[in-house]
Amino acid sequence: TCNILGWGFQASCGTFLYFGALSTYYLMVVRFGIKDDYFARRIEPFIHAFIILFSLITAFVALGKKLYGEQEIGAGCYLSPNESCDAKCVANMALLFTGIPYVFTLFLVLANNLTIYCHVRRTVRQYIRKSRDRAQKNLSSVFNGSKEGSADFDLSESAPAVSVKVQKKIAAVDSQTKRVQLVRTQSLLYCSAFILSYMWTLILRAAISYTPGEPGPAMEPDLYVYMVLRAIFAPAMGFWSFLIYARPRYLTMRERTAESRFQIFVRVIQDEDAFRGTRSSAVNPRATSFHSGHDSRHSGHDSRHSETLQ
Numbered sequence: 189t190c191n192i193l194g195w196g197f198q199a200s201c202g203t204f205l206y207f208g209a210l211s212t213y214y215l216m217v218v219r220f221g222i223k224d225d226y227f228a229r230r231i232e233p234f235i236h237a238f239i240i241l242f243s244l245i246t247a248f249v250a251l252g253k254k255l256y257g258e259q260e261i262g263a264g265c266y267l268s269p270n271e272s273c274d275a276k277c278v279a280n281m282a283l284l285f286t287g288i289p290y291v292f293t294l295f296l297v298l299a300n301n302l303t304i305y306c307h308v309r310r311t312v313r314q315y316i317r318k319s320r321d322r323a324q325k326n327l328s329s330v331f332n333g334s335k336e337g338s339a340d341f342d343l344s345e346s347a348p349a350v351s352v353k354v355q356k357k358i359a360a361v362d363s364q365t366k367r368v369q370l371v372r373t374q375s376l377l378y379c380s381a382f383i384l385s386y387m388w389t390l391i392l393r394a395a396i397s398y399t400p401g402e403p404g405p406a407m408e409p410d411l412y413v414y415m416v417l418r419a420i421f422a423p424a425m426g427f428w429s430f431l432i433y434a435r436p437r438y439l440t441m442r443e444r445t446a447e448s449r450f451q452i453f454v455r456v457i458q459d460e461d462a463f464r465g466t467r468s469s470a471v472n473p474r475a476t477s478f479h480s481g482h483d484s485r486h487s488g489h490d491s492r493h494s495e496t497l498q
Contacts, residue, residue, distance in 0.1 A: 190265035194256030195247045197266055201286055202243035203425065207382045208293035209235045211300040214375045219307050246285045255281065260403045261396060262415050287393075290386065301379040308372045370436060377435070381428035388418040 216222040216231075250256060250267060255278065257268025267282050269275045392414040399407055408415070434456050441452045 190258055191251060191254075191256045193265040194267070195251050197264070198247035198250055198285060199243050201246070201289065202239040204290060204293050204382065204386055205239045205242070207378065208296045209239065210378060211297045211375065214371070214378075215300040215304055218304050218371060218375075242289070250281065250285070261405070261407055261411065290390065294383070294386070294390070297379050297382055301375050304375050305372060308369070312369070370439075374432060374435070377432045378429070381425065381432060385421050385425040385428065388414060388421050392418050 212235075213227065213232075216227060217224070222231075253272060254270060255267045255273055256265055257270070258264075259266055259268070267278045267285075269278050273281070392411060395411055395414055396403055396407065399410060437459070438452060438456050441455060442449070445452065447455075
C-alpha cells in the first residue's frame, strides 16, 4: 500500500511542473508573440515529454530502490530510509526529485507573471497614449482640411459623422485593452493559486528542517497548523484551476444577463460550450498579444485602431 501511495505522490509531481509550463506559455504568447500553432508543434511536445518522463522515471527509481515508506511526520507515504539508502541519501533524493523542481517552478511562475504584468501595463499605456495623439492630429486635419477645401463647409453636419467614427475607434481600443487586462489577470490568478496551494508544503518542510531534534511524531504538535493547511490547500489546486478557467465565461455571462451571480455560476458549470473548443478571444492570449513585432493577423487589426481619441 505504501509503495502505491508513494509512487502516486511522486508521479503526480508533474502537476506543479505543468503550472510552470502554463506560465511560460502565457509569457511566450503575450510578451514575445509566439503563435499558437508554432508553440503547439515545436515547443509543447517537448514540454509534455519532459514532465511526463521526469515524473515517471523518478517514481519508478524510488520504487526500484524500495524507498517508499510511512512518513515520520503526518499521514502518507513517501521516501523513507532503508538499508540501501540512509537518511542523508533519502534527503538528497527528495531534494532532487521534488525540492529543486518545486522551488524552480515557484520562482519561474513568479518571474513569468511579473514580466507579463509589467509588459502589459507598459504596452497598454503606450498604445493608448500614441493612439490618442494620432487621433487628435487626424481629427484636427479633418476639420482644417474641410474648412480650406470648401467655402460651404458645414461643421454641424460633419461633426456628428466624425464623432461617431471616433467613438467606434475608442470602443474598439477599449475592448482590446480589456482583453489584454483579462489575460494578465488570468495569468496572475493561476500564479496566485499555485503559490497558495503549494506554499504550505514548502513551509512545512522548512519548519521540519529548522525544528530541533530528529523528525518524528514528537514534532507534530508544533507543526500541526502547517500540516492542516497543507492538507487543505495542496489537493485544492484542481478546484482553483477550475474556477479560474471558468472565470472569463462567467464574466461574459454577467454582462449579458440580469440573473444572480449564483444562477450564472450554475449556468457556467452546466453549459457544455463553456468547457469545449469554443474559446473566446477573452480567454485566448493570442487575441490579446501586444508586442513590438505583431504577426500579420494582428498588424492589420492594430492599424485599424491606431487612430484613437481617448
